[in-house]
Amino acid sequence: MLYAALLTIIDQELNAKVRPAHLEYVDQLFRAGKVVMAGPFTDKQGGMVIYKADSMAEAQALAEADPVVKEGARTLELREWSPLELPLANG
Template sequence: MNRYLILLNRRPSLDPAMVPLHLAFLDGLREEGRVELSGGFSDKSGGAYLLRADDLAEATAIAQRDPAHVSGGWDITVHEWLAH
């Protein structure tokens, strides 16, 4: 599996009720062994997680299931990370 950095930037329209759903989504991915690291930015502007997936298409599909994406409260970008 490859690693993908998922960046989330909060929009002004963020519904705070989506945050626990997003965190539960990450917990589920962590239980599957797909998330290595996750956390919010100290300035509260968003966060990131390191996702394991077979390819960019799979990583993007997983990120698009994230309640953070579905709710429209965050801008999400997916980057393949060539960590050494």
């Protein structure tokens, strides 16, 4: 299952300090097959990580261990995500 983590910056200074650890963490999870994609929003107010996990509990644990969340630089909104299979068969 896929889970979308919306990470909104609430402390710009702390975020700048913790961001290198966040990027390293996301890269490690990508290499382990637990992150599908990730990146910042163009408004520079946060970003999104798409996790691949067996359960919401696993995705929640992965997201909460992210340094930007753990250190309080960003809020976390985690939602199960079901991407469309495109193109649609009858479209």
